[in-house]
Structure formats: C-alpha cells, structure tokens
Amino acid sequence: MATDSLPKRFAFTKRAIESLPPYHPQETFHDTKTPHLTIRVGKTRRVFYWYGRSEGRPTRIKLGAFPELTVENARRKAVGISANVAMGEPAVEPAIEEPTLGDLFQTYLEVHAKPYKRSWRQDEYTFNRHLAGWAKRPLSQITRGDLQRLHSDLGARVGQTTANRVRALLSSMWSVAKDHGYWEGDNPVSSVKKFRERDRERYLRAHELPKFFAELHVDPNQDYADYVRLSLFTGARQSNVLAMRWENVDLELAEWWIPGEQFKSGEGQCIPLPTEAVDVLSRRQGRSDSPFVFPGRGVTGHLTRPGKWWERLLKRCGFSERLTMHDLRRTLGSWQAAGGASLLVIGKALGHKDHRSTKVYSRLDVEPVRKSIASATAAITRAANGTGGEHE
Numbered sequence: 001m002a003t004d005s006l007p008k009r010f011a012f013t014k015r016a017i018e019s020l021p022p023y024h025p026q027e028t029f030h031d032t033k034t035p036h037l038t039i040r041v042g043k044t045r046r047v048f049y050w051y052g053r054s055e056g057r058p059t060r061i062k063l064g065a066f067p068e069l070t071v072e073n074a075r076r077k078a079v080g081i082s083a084n085v086a087m088g089e090p091a092v093e094p095a096i097e098e099p100t101l102g103d104l105f106q107t108y109l110e111v112h113a114k115p116y117k118r119s120w121r122q123d124e125y126t127f128n129r130h131l132a133g134w135a136k137r138p139l140s141q142i143t144r145g146d147l148q149r150l151h152s153d154l155g156a157r158v159g160q161t162t163a164n165r166v167r168a169l170l171s172s173m174w175s176v177a178k179d180h181g182y183w184e185g186d187n188p189v190s191s192v193k194k195f196r197e198r199d200r201e202r203y204l205r206a207h208e209l210p211k212f213f214a215e216l217h218v219d220p221n222q223d224y225a226d227y228v229r230l231s232l233f234t235g236a237r238q239s240n241v242l243a244m245r246w247e248n249v250d251l252e253l254a255e256w257w258i259p260g261e262q263f264k265s266g267e268g269q270c271i272p273l274p275t276e277a278v279d280v281l282s283r284r285q286g287r288s289d290s291p292f293v294f295p296g297r298g299v300t301g302h303l304t305r306p307g308k309w310w311e312r313l314l315k316r317c318g319f320s321e322r323l324t325m326h327d328l329r330r331t332l333g334s335w336q337a338a339g340g341a342s343l344l345v346i347g348k349a350l351g352h353k354d355h356r357s358t359k360v361y362s363r364l365d366v367e368p369v370r371k372s373i374a375s376a377t378a379a380i381t382r383a384a385n386g387t388g389g390e391h392e
Helices: 013-019 071-086 101-116 120-130 145-155 160-179 211-216 222-234 238-242 277-283 308-317 325-338 343-352 358-362 367-384
Strands: 027-031 037-041 044-055 057-067 256-260 269-272
Touching: 013 071, 037 071, 037 120, 044 071, 057 071, 101 120, 101 160, 120 160, 145 160, 211 222, 211 308, 211 367, 222 308, 222 325, 222 367, 269 367, 277 367, 325 367
Parallel strands: none
Antiparallel strands: 027 037, 037 044, 044 057, 256 269
C-alpha cells in the first residue's frame, strides 16, 4: 500500500501502529475511538499526543512514546484531559492509574474466561482463594521473582498441583494483558517452572468409610452431605452434581442425563443411578420449587463448592492423608476396578472423553456400566456399615 493512501483516521491498535512506515517529514494520525487522541509518526519515533482546544486556543499535549506507552493507557490519558477541558479546566496531563492484578483478572473474566470457558467459575474460585491478597498490586510491581516465590509457597502449603493451576491462570491473565495493552514484553509467568505432577492415587479406603459416612450422617448441613453422597455414588464431576436439575433425573429408569452444554466436548452423558443414589434423590424430591436438586441462594440458583464445609468435615474425620472432592470420583472408579470392571467400563461410567477411547466407549451399552456402578456402590455401603469390603 502506498504511504499516501493510508487513512489519517483509524482505530488505534498495537499492530496497526507498528505497521505504519517511517515518515519524513512526520505525519499525524487520529484515533477514531477516542476523540483528541493522535499519534505523530517520524523517521524513528511514534509519539502519542492529545490535540484539541483549551482556554480558547489550539493545544497539543505530549502523552508519551509508543510502545512504552500502550494504546490503552494513551486512551486513558486522553480521556482524562478531555474531561478536564469539558469542565472548564486547563488541559494538563492527568496522572494515570496503573492497572492492578485485580483489574487484570476482571478483564480476563469478561473478555476471555466467560465467553470461551465453561469452567470460568473455577478460575474465579482459584483467584479468590489464592490470589486475592495480590489484587491491589500494580502489574509493574509484580516481578518474576515474586511469581516464582508465590509458586513455591503454594506448592508447599496447598500442593504442587494447585500451585500449577494458579500458575496456569496467571499465565493466561498475562496473555490477555498483553493483548489488551496492559503489558509490554514477555509473559513473566513463562519463567516460573511448573512442578512435575504425579497422578493422584487417593481414594476412600474400606477402613475410612465408616467414619466418613458417620460424619455425613450427623452433619447439620444435609444439603452438602447429600451432595457428597451423590458425588460418590455417581462418580460425576463436582460442577455437574451441583447443577443437577430434576428435569434431567428419571427415578423410575434410575438414570440421570447430563446435557452436552456442561461438557467441553458438547456431548451429553447418561449416568445410571445405583440404589443408593436413587434413595438420596427420592429423599430430596419435593423439598422446594427450585429446578435444581441442590438449590442455593446465589446467582447460579444452586449450591456452590463446599470449600470450608469440606475442610471441617475432613477435620472431624481425622484422615492422615488429605482427601479432595475429586478423590470421591476416583473412589468410585477404584472400587469398580476392585470389583473386576474393565477400564473401558470405568471410563464410560466416569465420562472420560479421551480421543483414543471415545469410539470404544460409544459402543458400550449402559447396562455393563450400571452393573459395575451398582456393585461398587454396594461394596462402598457395606464397608461404610462395617459389614464387608476390604478394598485397600
């Protein structure tokens, strides 16, 4: 494109400004998104200016050189000056408020997580749980060393897997920061080495089940207790159990259909309900007018992750090895395996969608899965009652 054909007005972006050729003499371009924001392009430099009328005369104020001053921050400065002029004040450069980690997370939620991730609430939980103390820190004051120390500290306190999940969230946030002009240069999280993760082998053993079920029985919050029972008896993911709707449950057929929109693959899943799960659902049926099996008061309309309640339950159980909610899912699979179920049947029961196995799973009938789940949950119940089941 010939240089004289370039429009003098266009929506400023980092890529568009970088594509401008050198000019001699220099040329001025105007942003179509922010009034009075201009950029003057010379042989070696590109500089942002505010240009307009102030106190009755044309005024030009230098905002800063590109790319050290990002497009987003140049717009903020220009808007601030225009606001002062509109109020009858002189056009002076305002102090710009630097975005914080909390500001960045909100941007990340709105422009990336909510539109593209079904699990965005997990990101919200992770940030609030592990990064809330950093929310007011300006991005420029967070160093690679800070991020490495955070990662190491989380690995020691809450586990290496969780630390890696926090690292992944921060890395995604910084990518969004760069895309939206909050950050220039390399992603500082890329230099933080991930912990090497091992596959967890934790599940509820036979000797732990009596205490676990006894504490569930006496717990004052039976909504969460039933949620845990169903999670264990179905092997379903936490988010699916929390969002379970009555319209998707058929107690006569003893089946629960999870809609495809709750999965990344878009494919729904039919879960056979063992007797123990049917008993829990029958007991809860008709308790409220809510469409959810586990109604809640929040914006979702259903219960949210148990968090502190789960920690109190585990403390009362006194287990020597930590148990996570996801370990309940592993518990069902483990007891299925102990009962002789094949890996394909276990994978079908737990809704695994491995690319190499999906075609095989799709050919499995639901009845072998039903028998395997029924056998495993019956063994779990016998062990919880102290009447058998020595799966260690």
